[in-house]
Amino acid sequence: MDKIKVIGGQTLSGKIYISGSKNSVVSLLPAAILSDEVVIEKVPHISDVDNLEEILRFLNVKFSLESGTIHIDSTHMVNKPITEEYSSKLRASYYFMGALLSKFKKVEISFPGGCNIGKRSFDFHLKGFEKLGAKVTVKDNLYIIEADELIGADINLPFPSVGATVNIILASVMAKGTTIINNAASEPEIGNLIEFLNSMGAKIKGVDTNRLEIIGVSKLSGGYVKVIPDRIEAGTYILAGVMNGKDLEICDVRPDHLTSFFEKLDEIGCDYKIDGDKVITNKVEHLKPVNIETAVYPGFATDLQQPITTLLLQCDGVSTVKETIYENRFQNTKYLNEMGANIEVLGDTIKVYGPTSLKGKLVRTSDLRAGAALVLAALSADGETTITDIKHLLRGYSDLIKKLTNVGAKIWLEDE
Ligand code: EPU
Secondary structure (H helix, E strand, O other), rough: OOOEEEEEOOOOEEEEEOEEOHHHHHHHHHHOOOOOOOEEEEEOHHHHHHHHHHHHHHHOEEEEEEOOOEEOOOOOOOOOOOOOHHHOOOOHHHHHHHHHHHHHEEEEEEEEOOOOOOOOOOHHHHHHHHHHOOOEEOOOOEEEOOOOOEEEEEEOOOOOOHHHHHHHHHHHOOOOOOOEEEEOOOHHHHHHHHHHHHHOOOOOOOOOOOEEEEEOOOOOOOOOEEOEEHHHHHHHHHHHHHHEEEEEEEOOOOOOOHHHHHHHHHHHEEEEEEEEEEEEEOOOEEOOEEEEEOOOOOOOOHHHHHHHHHOOOOOOOOEEEEOOOOOOOHHHHHHHHHHHOOOEEEOOEEEEEEEEOOEEEEEOOOOOHHHHHHHHHHOOEEEEEEEEEOOHHHHHHOOHHHHHHHHHOOOEEEEO
């Protein structure tokens, strides 16, 4: 089943319920091993979760998932080298670096996977571990990180990296003394992780700010968290609604996590209304072009850059999008152009000449959010689109086909 087919041009109406955040749950699952028994609710149905489950089971952690709730029991877990077979399936496998270092003072893990959207180095993570007293050795593809003891330190991140912030929090939560992370990432997913760790007895202060204070504790136990709504999934379906909706309601949204995104929809002249945790969307004609520049939270999210490019194709005039976080996140543009778009790539910026009408074509998903951009394009295009290599999409969009079918889209999976 690695093809999606879409017949475009349908009006979408009804309700889409947003699932728990991918980028939260992928740090919550490795964090779970720091405690004995934990409960995580509102877990999305995505392959990144399946792949983390495999790693947990490999480490002899008990894992059960029922109706979106995970119970994890790490009482009898064992620390073993995590081989490439496990680590390469997703980026977030590297959160086991921080978690295992914290719990066992030693971790051996192969290189992580994830979308091919740029260099994606993790030198800040490794330097953070070293600051806490760990020794990092790299042999071929294997990272060996160990410490006699971890001691709290002041760590200044050169860039507010989400991954480095998560890994340093995990590594320092049971260190001796206090760790300060300056220039920490303040994405809502980091807040969700802190909430989870504090529910286990951690002492982490400074949530939602760029300065975190982690007062080491000797032991963590218990733990409960509900995964926050996925702001990127919400943004993607809101885009589907402003392009093709008739009173399409996107439910279970945290609108406060999407402020910069809504500012751009306002500038474009989209029709949407926020009503508590619902966003009601309608298609309108004559949209205005805009200039977008991605930034760390609360700026415009890089993960919504490719999806919103599909909307810009419908605007009357030239829009620009500047990508500041990754070096290679315009792979969607090649396929959009094949569908009839007119997008020029100029280094870190694209120029989108609108309006254009799209035609269904055979296109390929190069990475997760490029896939989302192509699904949005296929929903608006004339005729049938076939999207191949959809494993990327299944990593991050929970029940995508079901959610869209329920609101009137003609979209289905097909075996290769
Ligand atoms: N960077 C370094 N060194 C480091 C860490 C990061 O140079 O040690 C650079 C990266 O190369 C990149 C930039 O800093 O150019 C941003 O990296 P960051 O660490 O903030 O991102 P991440 O943790 O790798 C997470 C999400 C991404 C999302 C970014 C930014 C997860 C698993 N991934 O990545 O999500 O784009 O934060 O918000 O949480 C997606 O969902 O499609 C996705 C790619």
